[in-house]
Amino acid sequence: MAEEYIEIPVNFQLPSQVMRIALSRERFQLRFDWNTREESWYMSIYKDSKTPILYNAKILPGWIPFRKFTVEGQPQGVFAVVDSSGTNTPPGRFDFGLGRRVRLIYNDPTVS
Numbered sequence: 001m002a003e004e005y006i007e008i009p010v011n012f013q014l015p016s017q018v019m020r021i022a023l024s025r026e027r028f029q030l031r032f033d034w035n036t037r038e039e040s041w042y043m044s045i046y047k048d049s050k051t052p053i054l055y056n057a058k059i060l061p062g063w064i065p066f067r068k069f070t071v072e073g074q075p076q077g078v079f080a081v082v083d084s085s086g087t088n089t090p091p092g093r094f095d096f097g098l099g100r101r102v103r104l105i106y107n108d109p110t111v112s
Helices: none
Strands: 004-007 016-023 026-035 040-046 052-058 078-083 102-108
Antiparallel strands (some): 004 102, 026 040, 040 052
16 A cells, blocks of 8 residues: 655644544544643644544654554554754744644555
């Protein structure tokens, strides 16, 4: 099977957002929140709207969720936070999202 890389369509203009998305032929709910006090982005993944798989994890360049552990129900592919500038500095309020300096990429191993 071939693998496909997709960029998760996070809208950098919205400080809080929820999206339903198909990953590895399954539906998931992703939530992204900007924390003003910490000046950081956070991500949560739900199998459905009630079952958390990953909760309130800080978005940092180079971060790969589930790299060190496996969670039941997690997507089969691999997420990666990529900094296109190569500086690996945490994303500011308008630096994270679709087409921005820091992006969330998903490697889907189920695409053929």
